Amino acid sequence: MASDTNLLIVGVRFSKVGKIYHYDATHLGTVEVGDRVVVETTRGWQIGEVAQIVAPPAHPPEGGWKPINRLATPRDLLLRQLWQAKEQQAVYLCTQKVTELGLSGVKVIGAEYSLDGTHLAILYSSDTEEKQDLKAFRQAVQKLFPTVQIEYRLLGPRDVAKYMGGMGACGLETRCCSKFLTEFNSISIRMAKEQDISLTPAEITGMCGRLRCCLIYEYEQYCEACRDLPKRNKRVLTPAGEGKVVDLNILIGKVRVEIPEVGVREFSKEEIKPANGGTPSAKPPADKSKG
Incomplete structure (x- = not known):
């Protein structure tokens, strides 16, 4: 050894x-x-x-x-191509059985043969979170492939989107999950709020119907950048007088302040102080352990 x-x-x-x-x-x-x-x-x-x-x-x-x-070997690669053709046939046959058995909400997503053809994985999704009785379906599929060991794999919405591929909700030619994401992180609505992203469903929802994976990409940078910035509606002192924070440009450290008789002015974080003394109250970074 x-x-x-x-x-x-x-x-x-x-x-x-x-x-x-x-x-x-x-x-x-x-x-x-x-x-x-x-x-x-x-x-x-x-x-x-x-x-x-x-x-x-x-x-x-x-x-x-x-x-x-x-x-x-070249023979191995050719054999894999042959099994891939059979996988398409397996998906078609299994989809027929789903229709015949009236399994509403169940969709056969794909099939995967092992290289020696002894193992077949059926990948499927379900529209309901409730456990469905697939006993009749499994029996029917086993009759279609009597000599093969069959595994049934239930895919969640994000896994289905990754497996199917296609354009991302943002217009990216290939979805992030299909292009480079090997694992899915826990995503929360708070991540969108911390980054001042519109909470309109179309803006934060991916093709899978779940929160977009990209909400986490710059999340830590935003949390770090906003540590020294005041919250909106806080009273602050500026070189132009006292006013109320109305907006933040977090990544460049700019604060927009509405000052009576002056209007809205923009200042760097170094130019402002809290009106009641001390250090500007920053947004606390989100607890990433809460998904």
């Missing part, structure tokens, strides 16, 4: 923007990012793509890293 310093650990991804799983590629000798490899997973044999070469962590996982079986 190779020493820890000689181990070649690689990160493998099984879908374009999927999670990365680490495997031992030491016995392969040389592996490069972008290489296609064959590995054994809990869902059968799969072809993945090497996404990164990593330094072995100080403490390996219990039982060590699973080894990569081999670099994918």
Whole structure:
């Protein structure tokens, strides 16, 4: 067995923007990012793509890293294409069964075969949060594929949007979740409020019907920037007199103040002081543990 310093650990991804799983590629000798490899997973044999070469962590996982079986051969890649064609057929047949059984709200999103064809995952979504009885559906599908081990995977709205792909609600050609997000963060309405984003549903809702993932992208920067800024409607002292804060330009540290007989003027945060003395009361950063 190779020493820890000689181990070649690689990160493998099984879908374009999927999670990365680490495997031992030491016995392969040389592996490069972008290489296609064959590995054994809990869902059968799969072809993945090497996404990164990593330094072995100080403490390996219990039982060590699973080894990569081999670099994918032209035959492996051709076989994967054949199974992809069968996946489309599986989606069509399963969708027919959903219709025949009158399972309203259930939609078959996709199907995924293992490389050896022994394992089939049926990906579906449901319009209701209530648990639906899919016993009849599972029995019907098992009759369609009697020699295959079938797994049923319920996808949430965000996962469906990621899987289906397409244009983002903002007009971006490819949705963030389909382009580069490997995990979903917890998003709250408070993130939009802290950034002064309009709370109009069309402005903060993604194609999945949930709050947009991008609300978190600049959230920490806004929280940090507003620490030294007063809240709206607070009374402050400015070089032009005392007035009331009516607006904030958080990222550049500017404060708009309405001053009697002067009107609305803009000042930097260094130019203002609270009218009652002390330091301007800043918005507290949101508690990110609350989603």
